Amino acid sequence: MKNINVTRMVExxxxxxxxxxxxxxxxxxxxxxxxxxxxxxxxxxxEIPIDDSCTVTMLKDVFIPINPRFSSIMVKDKNGVKHWKxxxxxxxxxxxxxxxxQGKSKEFYDxxxxxxxxxxxxxxxxxxxxLWEIHIFKYPTTKSAxxxxxxxxxxxxxxxxxxxxxxxxxQRADNPSLPLTFPSFTxxxxxxxxxxxxYKKSFCTNVVxxxxxxxNTLLDFGxxxxxxxxxxxxxxxxxxxxxxxxxxxxxxxxMEISLDHLKEIKSNLKVTINDVICGILFLGxxxxxxxxxxxxxxxxxxxxxxxxxxxxxxxxxxxxxxxxKNESKWGNQFxxxxxxxxxxxxxxxxxxxxxxxxxxxxxxxxxxxxxxxILTGKLLDTLQKYRGPEVTAKYIHSTLKNSSMTxxxxxxxxxxxxxxxxxxxxxxxxxxxxxESLTITMMSYMGKLRVAVGTEKGxxxxxxxxxxxxxxxxxxxxxxxxxxxxxxxN
Numbered sequence: 184m185k186n187i188n189v190t191r192m193v194e195x196x197x198x199x200x201x202x203x204x205x206x207x208x209x210x211x212x213x214x215x216x217x218x219x220x221x222x223x224x225x226x227x228x229x230e231i232p233i234d235d236s237c238t239v240t241m242l243k244d245v246f247i248p249i250n251p252r253f254s255s256i257m258v259k260d261k262n263g264v265k266h267w268k269x270x271x272x273x274x275x276x277x278x279x280x281x282x283x284x285q286g287k288s289k290e291f292y293d294x295x296x297x298x299x300x301x302x303x304x305x306x307x308x309x310x311x312x313x314l315w316e317i318h319i320f321k322y323p324t325t326k327s328a329x330x331x332x333x334x335x336x337x338x339x340x341x342x343x344x345x346x347x348x349x350x351x352x353x354q355r356a357d358n359p360s361l362p363l364t365f366p367s368f369t370x371x372x373x374x375x376x377x378x379x380x381x382y383k384k385s386f387c388t389n390v391v392x393x394x395x396x397x398x399n400t401l402l403d404f405g406x407x408x409x410x411x412x413x414x415x416x417x418x419x420x421x422x423x424x425x426x427x428x429x430x431x432x433x434x435x436x437x438m439e440i441s442l443d444h445l446k447e448i449k450s451n452l453k454v455t456i457n458d459v460i461c462g463i464l465f466l467g468x469x470x471x472x473x474x475x476x477x478x479x480x481x482x483x484x485x486x487x488x489x490x491x492x493x494x495x496x497x498x499x500x501x502x503x504x505x506x507x508k509n510e511s512k513w514g515n516q517f518x519x520x521x522x523x524x525x526x527x528x529x530x531x532x533x534x535x536x537x538x539x540x541x542x543x544x545x546x547x548x549x550x551x552x553x554x555x556x557i558l559t560g561k562l563l564d565t566l567q568k569y570r571g572p573e574v575t576a577k578y579i580h581s582t583l584k585n586s587s588m589t590x591x592x593x594x595x596x597x598x599x600x601x602x603x604x605x606x607x608x609x610x611x612x613x614x615x616x617x618x619e620s621l622t623i624t625m626m627s628y629m630g631k632l633r634v635a636v637g638t639e640k641g642x643x644x645x646x647x648x649x650x651x652x653x654x655x656x657x658x659x660x661x662x663x664x665x666x667x668x669x670x671x672x673n
Contacts, residue, residue: 207257207265209567209575211338215257215265216576219429220307221337221616222314223345224300228327230606235319237603239274241352242317247272249348252339253313272313279303279318292322296330301432301640304615308336315339326437327608342489342593342612356601363596366627403555407521408562410485411582419482420475421468421621422587423642429618433637434645437611440632440656448663452537454544460632461488461522461547462540463659464590464623467652469527469539474651475644481526487583488520488547489591519582519589522546536658580618588621589614595628611635 207215214221247253255267283295299320308314314336321329335345355361406414418424425431440463448459465486473480525542566575583589593612600607611626611633620639625632634652638645 203269204266205251207267207338209572211257212265212572213576213579214336214338216573218573218577218580219616219618221614222308223335223337223342223612223614224304225333225335225346225349225610225612226300227331227333227602227610228608229329229331229602230608231328232323233319233321233329233331233605234603235278235280235321238278238317238319241603242272242274242277245352246348249351250339253315253348256310256313257338270313276312277316279316281318281320283322287322289323289325293324293326295322296320296324297434300332300435303332303334304433304435304613304637305430329605331602331605337614337616342591342614346593346595346612350596350600353600353602353607355596356599356606359601363598363600365594365596399549399553400555400558403521403549403553404558407555407559407582410521410585411578415585416485416587417479417482419479419484419587420472421484421643423620423639424584428584428620428639429616432640433615434640434643435613435635435637436645436649437633437635438649438653439609440634442627442630442632444656444660444664445632448540448660451663452540454540458540458544458547459659460592460625461543461590462537463656464652465524465543466536466539466659467648467655468524468588468621470655471643471648471651473527474647484524484587485585486522486524487586487589488522489589520547521586524587535662536655537662539655540659540663584618586619588623589617589619590623590625592625593627595626597629599629609633613637 213219251269252267254272255269257265258268259265281295281299283292299318303318308316316334318332318334319329320332323329333349339345340348350363353363355363415424416422445456445459448454449456452459468484469480472482472484523546525539525546528538563575563578566578591614595610607628609631610628612624613635614622614624615637620642622637624635624637626635627633636645636648636652638648
């Protein structure tokens with residue numbers, strides 16, 4: 184039986200964010216505690232060389248007015264309670280334009296960009312100014328003519344909020360007067376209900392109809408409690424398990440997968456896109472572990488899958504998110520789903536790679552028979568109320584550190600975007616400062632799924648890991664869509 188559970192973290196918005204000072208939410212305090220400081224890096228790859236002459240104007244007129252937090256710093260009052268305090272933004276302090284030798288090859292600038300990303304991922308924000316910055320990499324790489332990098336502290340909001348803010352600065356490249364559109368959420372992948380409401384309904388149903396629901400809830404909650412306190416994943420080639428791993432250098436590598444190919448697999452197997460993606464990632468991780476240290480290929484390992492808990496059917500405008508009663512309001516509203524990585528049975532990865540998709544489907548569906556998310560949420564609320572944000576932050580830090588990896592995803596627009604008349608070729612994001620050796624993020628855009636992998640330097644071979652994920656996709660695609668493999672062989 185596969186273990187699975189959810190740890191809820193929900194930020195409630197304040198109704199008075201237009202004042203010069205307003206409280207920092209509990210989740211914002213967790214992310215800026217003495218044990219955790221987590222940020223989000225978003226990379227926009229430009230099709231043309233970057234002209235940064237309008238950067239200050241864009242920041243002043245478009246980006247900063249999006250939310251008062253972008254022009255506020257975090258301070259403590261006399262009782263030690265954190266507040267956002269409005270300040271005057273010195274725009275140039277937030278703009279970074281690195282300088283490298285001119286006239287080098289694209290491969291040279293690939294290395295420069297990778298090392299630069301490692302550098303900014305490790306750096307902490309100065310507390311004397313708002314917690315965001317941009318980096319303009321004006322050199323051509325093998326993937327783009329230039330890169331615009333946004334780094335924002337996670338206390339400003341979750342991925343949904345921050346991505347909504349960035350997208351509000353962008354326009355459709357073909358017709359700026361038309362709005363960006365996004366892939367629709369289907370009933371198979373997202374029932375458009377609030378996650379906690381779903382769990383409450385599921386819990387009530389299980390109590391009435393079956394003792395199994397109660398048993399699953401207690402087992403999942405108990406397992407989650409142990410995972411967050413004393414039960415660590417074993418040290419493997421994807422998990423060092425060392426203290427302070429969040430302060431170590433990381434490599435960030437990316438790859439692309441066709442959404443059409445993922446949909447073909449989904450259709451043929453009659454599963455969801457999420458099942459397919461998780462199956463590919465789980466198989467890829469096991470293949471990497473098998474290749475790097477064979478006797479660890481089936482070591483007990485846990486992934487934390489990040490879920491958005493909003494009651495939404497797509498992105499809302501920033502103006503809508505800032506409205507107090509909006510169901511899709513600004514802030515941190517997400518849950519961690521504990522998932523045990525399926526194991527490789529004998530030669531199963533070669534003879535039956537599709538088993539990983541079905542195993543992913545089975546383990547994720549188990550959450551519908553458990554209401555442990557409610558109990559875990561109550562636990563966090565209780566810790567916050569009686570022990571304070573620092574103790575709660577330590578609990579969340581332990582939850583992350585004791586697991587092997589984190590997986591999160593965002594949905595991007597269907598059409599090509601442009602920022603200040605710079606067409607965006609592709610984009611991706613990465614969460615940094617997490618006490619884990621492996622972080623995987625995904626972002627859809629123009630029919631492609633961009634997978635970004637953050638790996639601890641010196642522990643995980645980034646290129647070998649990338650090849651393992653690509654190998655897993657190839658095996659699953661060929662097994663699920665035999666007509667495609669037969670065409671390629673002709």
